[in-house]
Amino acid sequence: MKKRIHWLRWVGVAFIALWTLIPLYWTLNTSLQTDAQASSKPAFYIPPTPTFNNYASLLAGNGDIPESVRSSFLNTLIECGAATIVTVIIATLAAYAFARMKFRGRQALFYAVLATMAFPAYTTLIPLYKIMTWFGLVNTYTGIVLVYVSGFLPLATWILYNYMSSLPVAIEEAAGIDGASRMQVLRHVVVPLARPGIVSTAIITFLFAWGQFLFPLVLSSDISTEPLTVVIASLQGRHVVPFSLMSAAGIIAIAIPAAIAVVLNRYIVSGLLTGSVK
């Protein structure tokens, strides 16, 4: 019986690894082939003559497609970076108040914030479009960042609230007795102690922002602000773009989140679990 369990375990391990990696390998494989090789039947399971031409033409070439990939890459970085920084700062301030201070209506406010997590994000798509139109914020970085921040704040606050609540209060009280103001306690005691929670929150927020599609499709769909997801979906819609080039664009779009996920997965796992289990 023991033997069989052991054998089954490795089947399970292999299944998880293959299920996750085969699709990604296949995209990488296609991206390293010429257009002709990528369309051969049957397919080449490894690139016969590996070439970085697809990457070179997207990253350094001229023309409509390479330029929109490059500018949207920059847009994605700016929008995700800004949304992450603003979300983490606002959520840290609020989580500290919710976790450590007493004030009238604290519970009601906290539940109101959490309740917004239960609604599907797209409930607010059309009104947000209207609001952004009224304020002239469609196709601006500000507009899309405001929408991202409002969408990610409840989860970020919730993760940080749980993390701060789990910290021992004695150190903060000692700092308070030593004469530190509450803002000093937050800056010099709570934030350093809560750093793992803050890192988790920042990573999860950044990855969520990187994956957004429908909101930017509606709110920032011209070349000045559109993120990679919008550009890639529009390339897919035009059937003239060859698979080899599409795959290279796909790899460019997932390189950063994939690296974050592999290197910092510990923070993601702990953040997601404090964010949803309690």
Add this chain to the structure above:
Amino acid sequence: MTVGIATGGRPSVREDGPRPVRRRKRKFDPLPWLLVSPLMIFIIALALVPAGFTIGASFFRVQELNPPAVFNGIQNFVKLFSDGAIVSSIGNTGLYVLIGVALSTLLGIVFAVVLQQRFRGRSALVAILILPWALPGVVEGIVWVNIWDGNTGLLNSVLTSLHLIGHYQVFLGQNQFVTILLIEIVQVWQITPLSALLILAALQNIPGDLYEAASLDGASPWQTFRRVTMPLIRPGITIAMVQAVIATLNVFDQPYVLNGAAATGSSVTMQTYFVSFQSLDFGEGYALSLLITVATLVVSFVVLKLVYRPVEF
């Protein structure tokens, strides 16, 4: 940090919960309000007000090309159900939810049981597992188009090499069930890592002596799993299923990229987008958004009622 002498202050022991504040202030304390106000401004202005707007405006005729907005009761909802594309998208979405919730929960349980074991390379496997969760759905759509494609896809290549099919087949956009199954597999690929982690967390909460007791009583591994493990991970399974319900009921990226606007795979969220931003009938879009929201809450609640059982160790 300054070290001062607290004159007259006393480090009192309180039983009303921890807080770092030194003195109990009688007068109004503005600091907590200042700290939560940026959050509340965002939540009110960009979540609660828009959500209220969706509810209210779904009872108005709001057409960009035909202003002004006029109250028209439940006309938007009536119109929705007479629109063939929307009715078929409701059926499609039902299938997405069924397939997606079932598959992601089953795979999530299997993955969690594998990851609960101790073996070399376990942390590397967790890093691999989390990848599809971390990547944009749109790009995952591109990744899988390259597998399902009728001209150059991996699946066709493998199936012909194995002589299981004589020549390349077109899988997407032909048969409705096959199309939805293949698109939903792509979403399952994305949402299963979170399901697995949630169920794994529940597994790791089970005290080891319960397993010892079961094995002392002569229970087989399968009996132990059925009678000890499964009942105790129900809370984890519930959360995993609820997140799957929310994701699948609102599926957009995968069908949009893999199948375009074609009716074989169109979801309700896609129809909301088309109705609002292509037909510019915002009233109908509001009504459809409201329907998805209500459906999400109702289905989540039903799953909660059916699956959740409180567990105490």
